Amino acid sequence: MSSSEDHPAKKQKLDVESKVIGTHNGTFHCDEALAVFLLKKTNAYATADLKRTRDPAILDTCSIVVDVGGVYDESKQRFDHHQRGFTEVFGYGFKTKLSSAGLVYKHFGKDIIAGRLQLLLDDAKVDTLWLKMYKEFVEAIDGIDNGISQYPTDIEPVYRGRTDVSSRVGHLNPAWNEPFDAKTLDSKFLQASSLVGEEFMNRLDYYANSWLPARDLVSTALTKRTEVDPSGxxxxxxxxxxxxxxxxxxxxxxxxxxxxxxxxxxxxxxxxxxxxxxxxxxxxxxxxxxxxxxxxxxxxxxxxxxxxxxxxxxxxxxxxxxxxxxxxxxxxxxxxxxxxxx
Known part of the structure; x- marks a missing residue:
C-alpha cells in the first residue's frame, strides 16, 4: 500500500498491471473500509495498490476512487456519495441512500459473490444472495454512514449499542489525544478493512452454505405439500x-x-x-x-x-x-x- 501523501503528483498513465484504488486519508469509516476490501476481491482490482489522499491530482491518477472526489460515475470508476444532489439507492425496494460501500457493492457485488462461490454470474443463487447480503449487511453500513436513523427520531432508546461493525471500525481510529502519523493511520485502515471484509465474507459463506440450502428445502417442501395432505x-x-x-x-x-x-x-x-x-x-x-x-x-x-x-x-x-x-x-x-x- 502507498502511504498517504498530499503533495502534488505528476499525472501518470496506469496500465492494467498497475491499477490503483484511491480513497481519502485521515479518519476512516466503515463504508470505504468495506468498499476497498470488496474491490480487492474483484478480478479487476485484486492486485491493485491503494492510495489514501484527498489531493485531486493524485486521485486523478487512480484507476478507481471511492468515498472521495465528489463524483459518482461508473463509466469513470468514480464512486463518491458526498456531493450535493446525490440520491442513489440500491433499488429492489430498498430506500436507504448509498454510501461508498453500497455503491461498490451495487456494481461489483454479483461478481464478488459469483467468484467466491464459483458460480456463473447469471446463476439465480447469485441474485438471491446479492439482495440478501445487501439487506442483512451492507444497508446498515450505508444508513449509518449517511446519518439515517434506524428508528423514528422521537423514540429514545433504553440503552446504547456500540458493537455494530461500523462502530468497531470507527474505534480503530487513533484517539484524539493519541499520537499518530499518516503511516499509522494507513496501517489502522488496513486493519479496519480486513475486519469488516472478513465479517462480510463470513456472512456470505453462511448465507450461501446454510441459509440458501434451507431455502431450497422449504421451497421443495412447499411444492410437494399436497402430497402430504390434499389441502396443501x-x-x-x-x-x-x-x-x-x-x-x-x-x-x-x-x-x-x-x-x-x-x-x-x-x-x-x-x-x-x-x-x-x-x-x-x-x-x-x-x-x-x-x-x-x-x-x-x-x-x-x-x-x-x-x-x-x-x-x-x-x-x-x-x-x-x-x-x-x-x-x-x-x-x-x-x-x-x-x-x-x-
Missing amino acids: RIVLFEQFAPWKEHLFELEPLLSITESSQPLYILYPDEAANNWRIQAVPASPSSFESRKALPEAWRGVRDDELSKLSGVEGCIFVHASGFIGGNKTREGALKMARLALAI
Whole structure:
C-alpha cells in the first residue's frame, strides 16, 4: 500500500498491471473500509495498490476512487456519495441512500459473490444472495454512514449499542489525544478493512452454505405439500431446517394464495428422537398463529393427550397452542389433520 501523501503528483498513465484504488486519508469509516476490501476481491482490482489522499491530482491518477472526489460515475470508476444532489439507492425496494460501500457493492457485488462461490454470474443463487447480503449487511453500513436513523427520531432508546461493525471500525481510529502519523493511520485502515471484509465474507459463506440450502428445502417442501395432505395446508420436512423466513418470502413467489397457505409444519426433532408439529405464525415476528393447535389440547401431555385427541404417541401441546410433539411422523401428521378439521 502507498502511504498517504498530499503533495502534488505528476499525472501518470496506469496500465492494467498497475491499477490503483484511491480513497481519502485521515479518519476512516466503515463504508470505504468495506468498499476497498470488496474491490480487492474483484478480478479487476485484486492486485491493485491503494492510495489514501484527498489531493485531486493524485486521485486523478487512480484507476478507481471511492468515498472521495465528489463524483459518482461508473463509466469513470468514480464512486463518491458526498456531493450535493446525490440520491442513489440500491433499488429492489430498498430506500436507504448509498454510501461508498453500497455503491461498490451495487456494481461489483454479483461478481464478488459469483467468484467466491464459483458460480456463473447469471446463476439465480447469485441474485438471491446479492439482495440478501445487501439487506442483512451492507444497508446498515450505508444508513449509518449517511446519518439515517434506524428508528423514528422521537423514540429514545433504553440503552446504547456500540458493537455494530461500523462502530468497531470507527474505534480503530487513533484517539484524539493519541499520537499518530499518516503511516499509522494507513496501517489502522488496513486493519479496519480486513475486519469488516472478513465479517462480510463470513456472512456470505453462511448465507450461501446454510441459509440458501434451507431455502431450497422449504421451497421443495412447499411444492410437494399436497402430497402430504390434499389441502396443501400441511408442510412436512424430512429434516429440520430454519423455515419461517423462507416460507413467508416464498409464498408470494410460488403464488400461494391465502386460502391455501400452510397452517402446520411437521419436522423431526432429532435430539429428542420424535416429531414436532408447529403452527405457522400470522407473520414472521408474530406470536399469534394462523391456526393454533386445538384449545382442548393445550397444556395437556402424554397419555392424557393421546386419549383426548385419539392419536397414539402424543407428547405435549404447548399452552399457547403454537407447537406440539408426537413420538412418530405418522402421529404428528394425524395431529395436524385433526387440527385442520377442528
